[in-house]
Amino acid sequence: MNYLNSTNNQYGGTYVSPKNLPDSSAAFVSQLKESLTIWQTQKIKVVWIKIPNARAKLLPLLYQAGFINHHCDLNFMMLTLRLEEGAVIPPFAKHTIGVGGLVINDNNELLTVREKDHIKTHPHNWKFPGGMLDPYEHIEHGVIREVLEETSIQTEFHSFIGFRHHHQGQFSTSNIYAVCRLKPLTLDITIQESEIFDAKWFPIEDYLADEKIGKYNQQILQSALKHSGLKNINLPGYMPSDQDYEVFMTP
Structure with a gap:
């Protein structure tokens, strides 16, 4: 499988769980590139990817692809990417x-x-x-x-x-x-x-x-x-x- 397995939500977004991240950074880059093409074809509005601390080396790769930080806790960082112009990204708890x-x-x-x-x-x-x-x-x-x-x-x-x-x-x-x-x-x-x-x-x-x-x-x-x-x-x-x-x- 050369793409990231993700779960779609009712708002037109899709979510990549940590369990679906490949082991190597090279594989991640390849799968992310292919996935972005697929998600755009599927008219996905917003992508969410959760990165646990142990996989922090993937963060610069996501930033290079245009992802931004959304929220975090002691154990993970949640990043998001808007694929459809004007799509709503709800703010995190304030x-x-x-x-x-x-x-x-x-x-x-x-x-x-x-x-x-x-x-x-x-x-x-x-x-x-x-x-x-x-x-x-x-x-x-x-x-x-x-x-x-x-x-x-x-x-x-x-x-x-x-x-x-x-x-x-x-x-x-x-x-x-x-x-x-x-x-x-x-x-x-x-x-x-x-x-x-x-x-x-x-x-x-x-x-x-x-x-x-x-x-x-x-x-x-x-x-x-x-x-x-x-x-x-x-x-x-x-x-x-x-x-x-x-x-x-x-x-």
Whole structure:
């Protein structure tokens, strides 16, 4: 076979999997040249080729053929080539998702932390414990995990309160910061010493009255006190597995 075996998609594109790459660079060049002719005859709009790290020597050959980088992770680079003028190449994901846990105990106190990274520049930045979601992690699971890691407080999910969207995230990405209300199951705080400077249960009245506290945190706390928030709703049959999605809406 003197061409690259590929799989066509519903959008008029075709994809070459790493398992279909020949062993030698010379064979790759030959098969790529023949494949481009075939794909153009078939009126393929866009070609996608995934190159694992172990085959990185193929990258310059693809660049010479006009391919460009589309996205990557720690193990591969995905390249693409537009064969039809004007064909749509969808952009790769440009958002990260962070979570904050709004935890209120029976004494009307809010669980807050101060982070080591910000203690010198923002010494009064008492914020909700939280952090970035892991890949493929649900919001509900991630916010419970982050609160536990930073404060050792065990919680259960109550509701989704709101989110902030901004365009000054890490590595030139946009960021969504989702705040969820959690019910505390324990009360004794033990901080995560690698990231957290200190933590405490902050009386809510004092938190809302403190002019040094971030206005966003105060506003979303007020919202949580007034409204029940959105619940995590199960929709049987919506997707093959409950692990594939989360849906938040009013009950």
